[in-house]
Amino acid sequence: MAAAFNQTFSPLAEKLIHKFLKKEAVIGVVGLGYVGLPLAVEKAKAGFRVIGFDVQQTRVDLVNQGSNYIGDVVDSDLLQIVNERKLVATTDYSLINEVDAVTICVPTPLDKYQQPDTSYVENSAKEIAKYLKPGMLVVLESTTYPGTTEEVVKPILEQSGLKCGIDFFVAYSPERVDPGNKHFNTKNTPKVVGGISWECTKVASTMYKEVLEGEIYEVSSPAVAEMEKIYENTFRNINIALANEMAILCNKMGIDIWEVIDAAKTKPYGFMAFYPGPGLGGHCIPIDPFYLTWKAREYNYHTRLIEVAGEINNSMPDFVVDRLISILNTKKKPLNGSKIAILGVAYKKDIDDYRESPVLKIIDILESKGASFVIIDPYVKSFKHDGKRYETTEISETTLQDADITLITTDHSNVDYQMVIQHSKLILDTRNALKEHDVHLENYFRL
Incomplete structure (x- = not known):
């Protein structure tokens, strides 16, 4: 394999590729969150020495203790690679001088004007530029708008005096983390890679091939890879918006949207089932399409289309509260003064991630309308929202009986739904969580 490279690649590229193939490269990962830590663990498990960088001392300390804080990482895997010194974490970015390749996995949020905030990416690139050396590979994985790698990251790195594509290599490879997915993870999910040059693409692809089991799919540029990631999440955003709009209409027409979807998905072609819910959550689907906008x-x-889909999805928490009001009215109960048992604050089932959760907006609305609530989530013990700390509680017969209505906002698997059915006065199920249960209650409502 190396012999074929001799005729094709520059000496710097050939040297780095050889290091990847021999597992002699030291790899850095900037950002040890939901994307970065699983990636760092897989790189270390593949036999590379990995240095993880993060600005949060707490995260660094936890990693160096072998204490896991990310659901998609196996506790024993992290402890083993830390004990074997294959993975170390630090806040000292000067150690980038020791790495042969570095991957940027930092947040790319939207600001209050719905504009991309690339400050985390820019700051990471600036730190890397200080210690950039010939033959190094830099890969951006953070989800962002097309053009970020070439228009933002590359110029910052070239402030080092080195030339991209000649002295060092740059590529974009979007993260595809799906928290809680039991079948696909960092290790086996196909990876898209697009480099600044053909050689950049090949160097980056070689690294990922030595780490991951999923297919490595090469594209012609970072912009294609960046757009691909946005397209993935926009596809889901728009289709979920369609499901949500259908749910609103079906409610008005007295039709069960869940039965409609079950019937539609019997078609073996031309239809993919998406489901309604209380709104979108997580760091990707509610946010990424607006980078493109x-x-x-x-x-x-x-x-x-993207903006209309966003409006529909963002309106779902209001629709949920309107449904609560309507259901409570059937019992001559106003929302003001009512007590709501909210089942779930995580944005999806069986995870502890509540970033951008629609439940946060729901509790804001409930508070503004004078309702009280308790929040039950087996994965989230407490959370902070708008500077306020909220504590969750454990599910119990008393908690359910004391509430005027139970609102199911996350369909966690480890909830005793029979208890919910037996002890709730009213139930509004926004996730169809009780679909496998024998529910024939007058007081049971679905979205």
Whole structure:
């Protein structure tokens, strides 16, 4: 394999590829969150020495203690690679001087004007630029708008005096983390890679091939890879918006949306089932499409479908509260003064991630309308929202009986739903969580 490279690649590229193949490269990972830590663990498990960088001392200390804080990482895997010194974490970015390749896995949020905040990416690139050396590979994995790698990251790195594609290599490879997915994870999910140059792409692909089991799919540029990631999440955003809009209409028409979807998905072609819910959560689907909306303005294009989908999905917490009001009215109960038992604050089932959870907006609305609530979530013991700390409680007969209505907002698997059915006065199920249970209650309502 190495012999074939001799005729094709520059000496710097050939040297780095050889290091990857021999597992002699030292790899850095900037950002040890939901994306970075699982990636760092897989790289270490593959036989590389890995240095993890993070600005949060707490995270660094936990990693160096072998204490896991990410659901998609196996506790024993982290402890083993830390004990074997295959993975160390630090806040000292000068140690980038020791790595041969570095992957950037930092947040890319939206600001209050729904514009991309690339400050974390920029700051990471600036730190790397200080210690950039010839022959190093830099890969951006953070989800962002098309053009970020070439227009933001590359110029910052070239402030080092080195030339991209000649002295060092740059590529974009979008993360595809799906928290809680039992079948696909960092290790076996196909990876898309697009480099600044053909050689950059091949160098980055070689690294991932030595770490991951999933297919490595090469594209012609970072912009293609960046757009691919946005397209993935926009596809889901829009289809979920369609399901949500159908749910609203079906409610008005007295039709069961869940039965409609079950019937539609019997078609073996041309249909993919998406489901309604209380709104979108997580760091990807509610946010990523708006990177594209922002970038499209540069080309004098208005992404109407994306924005309408966003409006529909963002309105779902209001629709849920309207349904609560309507259901409580059947018992001559106003929302003001009512007590709601909320089952779930995590944005999806069987995880502890509540970033951008629609439940946060629901509790804001409930508080503004004078309702009280308790929150039950077996995965989230407490959470912070708008500067306020909220504690969750354990599910119990008393908690359910004391509430005027139970609102199921997350369909966790480890909830005793028979207890919910037996002891709730009213139930509004926004996730169809009770679909496997024999529920024939007058007081049971679905979204």
